[in-house]
Amino acid sequence: SITDWSRSSVPPLSAPGLNVNEGDYILAVNGQEITTNKNIYSYFQNLANQVVLLKVNDKPTLDGAREIKVKTLSSENIIRYMDWMESNRKIVDKASEGKIGYLHMPDTYLGSAVEFPKYFFAQTQKQGLIIDGRCNGGGLDPVIFFRRLLREPHSYWTRRYSHDQTSPHLSVKAHMACLTNRQAGSGGDEVPDEFQQFNMGPVIGTRTWGGLVGVSMFISLIDGGGLTAPDYRIYNEKGEWIVENKGVTPDIIIDNHPKEMSEGYDAQLMKAVEVIMKKIEGEPRSWPKHEPFPVDK
Numbered sequence: 071s072i073t074d075w076s077r078s079s080v081p082p083l084s085a086p087g088l089n090v091n092e093g094d095y096i097l098a099v100n101g102q103e104i105t106t107n108k109n110i111y112s113y114f115q116n117l118a119n120q121v122v123l124l125k126v127n128d129k130p131t132l133d134g135a136r137e138i139k140v141k142t143l144s145s146e147n148i149i150r151y152m153d154w155m156e157s158n159r160k161i162v163d164k165a166s167e168g169k170i171g172y173l174h175m176p177d178t179y180l181g182s183a184v185e186f187p188k189y190f191f192a193q194t195q196k197q198g199l200i201i202d203g204r205c206n207g208g209g210l211d212p213v214i215f216f217r218r219l220l221r222e223p224h225s226y227w228t229r230r231y232s233h234d235q236t237s238p239h240l241s242v243k244a245h246m247a248c249l250t251n252r253q254a255g256s257g258g259d260e261v262p263d264e265f266q267q268f269n270m271g272p273v274i275g276t277r278t279w280g281g282l283v284g285v286s287m288f289i290s291l292i293d294g295g296g297l298t299a300p301d302y303r304i305y306n307e308k309g310e311w312i313v314e315n316k317g318v319t320p321d322i323i324i325d326n327h328p329k330e331m332s333e334g335y336d337a338q339l340m341k342a343v344e345v346i347m348k349k350i351e352g353e354p355r356s357w358p359k360h361e362p363f364p365v366d367k
Contacts, residue, residue, distance in 0.1 A: 079148045082140045090126055090138070097135050098125035118144040151176070158339060159189070162200060165343045169350055170198035171244070178257030179209025186215050191240060197355065198346035199244040200339070201265070204275060208256025208282075216264060219246065228360060245349040246271040247342040250320060255279030262318045272321040272345055275338050280317035 083090040097104055099113040100123050114122070120142055127135040143149070155174045162172040171193030175182045193199060201219070222243060223236035248265040250258070250273055259282040262273040283300035290296055306312050322345070326337050 079143075079152065081149050082142055085140070088138050088140065091128070094126050094128050095130045096124055096126055097130070097132055099123070103132070114142060117142055155185070158202065158336070161336070161339065162343055165340065166198065166347060169196065170200060170343060170346055171196035172200045172202065174202040174204075175206055175212070175215065175261060177207040177209045178212040178215070178261065179207075181207070182209075182212075182215060186218075190218055194240050194242055194244075196244050197350045199242070199246045200249065200342045200346065201246060201261075201270075202249045202339075203254055203258060203261035203265075204249050204251040204338070206250075206254040206258030206261055208258045208260070210257060212257055212261045212264060216268060216270070218242070219270065220268060226358065226360070234357065234360075243355045245346050245353070245355070247346050248273045249338050249342055250275040250278050250318065251326075251338070252276050252279055252317075255281040256283065259313050259318055262320065263313055266318070266321070271349075273318070274322045274324060274342050274345065275320050276323060276325050277319050278313075278317040280313060280315050282313040 096110070099117075102113060104110060104113055121139055122142055124138050124140055125132065125135045126138060127133075158174065159172040162170050171189070173186065173189035173193070176185060199219070218240075219242055221238060221241050223238070223241040225237045226234050227237060228234045246265075248262050248271065250262040254261065255278060259278045259280060262275075262278060263282070265271070265273055282304055284302040284304075285298055285300050287301050288296060288298050303314050304312055322341060324338055324341050330337060
């Protein structure tokens with residue numbers, strides 16, 4: 071299980087001191103014994119965000135079972151998302167033998183404000199980097215994140231008995247690719263659009279939703295509801311309307327097959343690994359070798 075302290079999201083059975091392992095059995099909830107006659111989720115009905123008493127064991131019997139107190143969650147969405155994202159990172163790391171990094175941008179707002187720093191700063195020295203913008207829900211202009219990705223080194227520092235450093239310190243020389251799909255919209259449309267504009271690398275996946283519009287009007291209604299509508303749209307330097315109702319077409323169009331996804335294979339992700347690995351091999355971006363240290367005579 072993935073524990074994410076920055077989101078205050080801790081998988082309930084991963085809390086310190088519980089010592090519950092994968093493969094263990096939950097045998098009772100608040101004194102009610104679990105049987106196969108009912109779905110296990112039914113035992114947690116109306117118990118969201120509450121402390122419950124569980125009986126657990128490493129075998130399917132109450133003999134030798136122990137009791138633990140656990141605070142439940144109201145939803146497992148964040149836990150599943152964190153697991154999916156970390157699994158992707160590990161898949162990419164294994165397939166590239168550690169050469170390629172991975173980060174996912176869930177939106178262009180507060181979600182990525184949390185996730186981007188966690189994954190970006192730890193992977194700036196990778197030779198390749200996959201920016202996953204699939205299912206990106208938008209928010210604001212993603213350029214604030216791209217400024218980090220586009221920051222290349224302009225000079226280097228060296229000293230004895232140490233690895234050389236770049237200036238700026240956290241800069242990127244990696245070959246990059248962007249993933250997108252039809253579920254990415256608004257700022258999620260703008261992620262692959264700007265990726266192409268800035269010539270950061272190929273965009274891979276399916277055409278985006280095509281909902282890049284702006285909203286600044288929110289009207290409250292007396293029944294507690296609300297009303298809003300897009301009131302501004304985007305055009306390019308030539309004055310042409312772009313993206314809205316069109317989407318952004320990837321450089322490499324490839325869709326994920328449901329059967330392959332059910333088996334754990336992500337064709338879009340693996341295509342990005344393939345493309346970047348070819349770039350790393352064909353166009354290596356190595357550190358410059360400085361001339362010999364001067365010697366006083």
